[in-house]
Amino acid sequence: MWRSGGQTTYESDAESGTTCLICDTHNGTGAVLCSQCAAPLSLTLSTIGAERPPRLVTVLGDSNVGKTVYLGFLLDMLTQRARGFEAIPKGTSSVNLQQIVISHMAWRMFPPKTPMESDQWNWAYYEVCQKLAGRKEKWVDLITPDLAGEAIAAEVASPSTFGVIQKLLNKSAGLLLLVDAALAANGSSQPDFFALKLMSYVDSMASQKRGKKIDKPVALVLTKADYVPECFDNPRRFAQANLNRLWNICESRLANFEFFASSVVGSIGYAVNESDGMVTPVPLHTALHGVLEPFEWIVDKL
Numbered sequence: 514m515w516r517s518g519g520q521t522t523y524e525s526d527a528e529s530g531t532t533c534l535i536c537d538t539h540n541g542t543g544a545v546l547c548s549q550c551a552a553p554l555s556l557t558l559s560t561i562g563a564e565r566p567p568r569l570v571t572v573l574g575d576s577n578v579g580k581t582v583y584l585g586f587l588l589d590m591l592t593q594r595a596r597g598f599e600a601i602p603k604g605t606s607s608v609n610l611q612q613i614v615i616s617h618m619a620w621r622m623f624p625p626k627t628p629m630e631s632d633q634w635n636w637a638y639y640e641v642c643q644k645l646a647g648r649k650e651k652w653v654d655l656i657t658p659d660l661a662g663e664a665i666a667a668e669v670a671s672p673s674t675f676g677v678i679q680k681l682l683n684k685s686a687g688l689l690l691l692v693d694a695a696l697a698a699n700g701s702s703q704p705d706f707f708a709l710k711l712m713s714y715v716d717s718m719a720s721q722k723r724g725k726k727i728d729k730p731v732a733l734v735l736t737k738a739d740y741v742p743e744c745f746d747n748p749r750r751f752a753q754a755n756l757n758r759l760w761n762i763c764e765s766r767l768a769n770f771e772f773f774a775s776s777v778v779g780s781i782g783y784a785v786n787e788s789d790g791m792v793t794p795v796p797l798h799t800a801l802h803g804v805l806e807p808f809e810w811i812v813d814k815l
């Protein structure tokens with residue numbers, strides 16, 4: 514890796530090996546995943562020759578909040594040219610996450626839970642362009658892993674357990690923080706406390722001067738809003754009423770934040786397993802609401 518004009522350029526060649534794009538660790542030739550953080554080294558290879566430094570957007574949230582589902586649909590909407598966007602995956606493995614989510618939903622199943630091991634996470638790298646009539650084209654190189662909620666919880670509880678999360682945060686241009694609106698509306702304090710811990714972690718990692726707010730745009734996405742449709746009318750009001758601790762820390766520490774409501778299902782059924790009585794939600798049909806808006810807002814702020 515070398516730096517010129519304030520910009521970091523990453524190297525990779527047969528003799529000297531590859532520098533990890535996420536944690537800057539140097540890896541020997543033949544390595545596929547970074548020995549330090551398990552990010553795919555193909556990310557570095559994909560940036561070679563790029564005109565812009567890549568921008569990372571990280572999706573955070575508790576386990577079961579809907580990160581995998583949200584990210585899969587977001588990437589799919591981008592590649593389907595929703596609202597003036599165009600997206601080109603860099604490297605075939607980037608397509609895996611989108612494919613897993615879409616193919617499961619086509620079979621009326623939610624995708625499986627993301628494994629805790631970082632070498633099992635799907636990473637997506639897309640070159641995204643927004644072309645809107647009367648406006649200049651805007652290019653963003655979106656790099657994001659599908660993190661496991663349990664790994665995020667472990668890192669927040671004890672920083673450096675999953676060092677890759679800390680590195681990602683440092684390098685991210687924007688954050689998407691997902692919060693389960695259905696749980697919050699049911700009176701559970703878990704989503705509020707988890708998001709409060711996450712925000713406190715983000716704040717401590719930002720190492721801002723005391724009293725200065727964090728500039729990084731943070732979109733707070735209220736997921737599963739199909740269960741709480743009033744959330745769509747006014748996500749800010751919903752957060753103030755049901756996620757008050759989160760609302761307060763956002764107001765105190767973030768210069769750029771916005772709440773959004775999102776849902777990916779139009780109707781949902783329930784299947785009961787006869788042998789063990791386990792109830793599984795069945796997405797009867799897909800209907801996307803508020804998936805693109807948070808990302809569009811972040812791109813607008815970059």
Ligand SMILES: Nc1nc2c(ncn2[C@@H]2O[C@H](COP(=O)(O)OP(=O)(O)OP(=O)(O)O)[C@@H](O)[C@H]2O)c(=O)[nH]1
Nearest residue numbers: 576577578579580581582623627661662737776777
């Ligand atoms: N009703 C409804 N349920 C949803 C929606 N999105 C996700 N879910 C439910 O939430 C569950 C978890 O979604 P995932 O995307 O796997 O959650 P995750 O945040 O990736 O969880 P981890 O991989 O454990 O970190 C799904 O299996 C669905 O049951 C939604 O828009 N509406």
Ligand SMILES: [Mg+2]
Nearest residue numbers: 580581626627
């Ligand atoms: Mg997941």
Ligand SMILES: [Zn+2]
Nearest residue numbers: 533536547550
């Ligand atoms: Zn690394």
